[in-house]
Amino acid sequence: MDINYLVIEGNIGSGKTSLTKLIASDYGARVLLEGFEDNPFLPKFYQQQDKYAFPLEMSFLADRYNQLSRNIRDFELFSSFWVSDYYFAKSLIFAQTTLNNDEYNLYHRFFQIIYDKLPKPDLYVYLHLSPENLLKNIRKRGRNYEQSIKLEYLSQIENGYFSYLRQQHDFPILLIDTNKVDFVGNEQDYKKIRGIIFDKKHAPGINRVILNE
Template sequence: MIIKTAPVYEVPAAGFTGRNFLNTCILVHSHKNPLETITILQQIERDLGRVPRSGDTYEDRVIDLDILLFDDQIINTDSLQVPHPRMEKRSFVMQPLAAIAGKVYHPVLKKSIQEITDSLESLNNKVSFEIPLSRKRYPITDINFIAIEGNIGSGKTSLSHKIAEDFNGKQVLERFADNPFLPLFYKDTERYAFPLEMSFLADRYQQLSDDVAQQDLFSEFTVADYYVIKSLIFSKITLEKEEYSLYKRLFNMMYKELVKPDLYIYLYQTEDRLLQNIKKRGRDYEQNIEASYLSQIQQGYADFIRSQQDLKIKVIDVTDLDFVNNQEDYLKVLEQITSAI
């Protein structure tokens, strides 16, 4: 995922006589490790027609892709050196790098990229050449508030985290781990259902009122891994008829005061896949959840989505997608989100 791109500079060939070079830097978010990344870059070079050097001297090449920095890692192997050797001596490397990562520190020199760049001769021959940004293809930041919902174990927190990280969003996470009634509810559903649902409703209302209504100055939008409507869906399953009637009256009064999401995303997965995810993440109090309970939740969301007219809703089937570990799957999800914006 391309996060930032630097200006492009045209500079004379260095170390040999040849055509001018176009140099730039990009900031990329990837789930690949450094060796996997350099292997991919080398394959891209081959695909674009680069051939191995004929000797020990520099020569013209159609493309030259390097890893300059990889977080704060220091790597020194036969196939990869990070930070890139001699980068601190080259204006055509450091100046575009400073444009996108000036405050980042060189892990060996212990100086910021901007400090190193300031000590070098400045480049002036900037080229009018635009590299399309991923956020142009995926205009997530065009909307102010995205709510991501789904059944237990559907991946809503993971997706909201990735989107917030990749597009400079403010992430709002449900504080379920702090709810003292949750583990008790899974042990004795009938006894603890009402206090659980009431405590969740109060906490969700307060959090959405505080965190969503007040936009972070340093973030471009807000993405939450829940929306308050889940209170109504879960309570209809867990509460007795009389309790639910009272609960719904309170919910409707509070719901009127809350900011509505510009886009409501529902992540669908089959019950079998949900159970696999729940088992994999290993929360003790979730291990006795049955498929029938997940099916009830699924049906509750389906009923809500069919009846909803006030929200813009996008349902995404992620049953066969691993958007956490597979970048292609993640991009498929982003494509579907983009289609709804």
């Protein structure tokens, strides 16, 4: 299938950035990576979620919009292949989990103003890992501010993604279960995923693939 804008998504620790970089390297694609390491609210959020959830989500909303809007002209004018490790809708998915009702209702108003102005992907890939395996990856990569993340939080985010994906029919969604493969450490596993993404046609809505060892 023809892909000009590919999104690689997933929960925290799913390997979405690693896969994005591998694909970009193989295909010479332009890359959009989410900037989160410099966000001053993120470490504070993991320590005091109730206090810092709203400023964190608003800052991510602004950062994601600014990054995508800077590249809209290129999306529209050129046929270059883009690959990103996030989709703008993740802003809403996380906000549903972290914000109280009043905060979420206000947040949702800002989100809707922005969302329709941004490009939609030609293919949206969701990497599914169990919360237990996500937590192993989070512990392994050793970011200090992430070490307080709990299984319950990862499960809530997962449920938010699944709820969003079930309602989305505007573009093809490829849900890949990667619980039994290691596409970062095993080249053959990576090639399997790459082949599934680029060598098959995917209908709008969810297309599910389970990879075995």
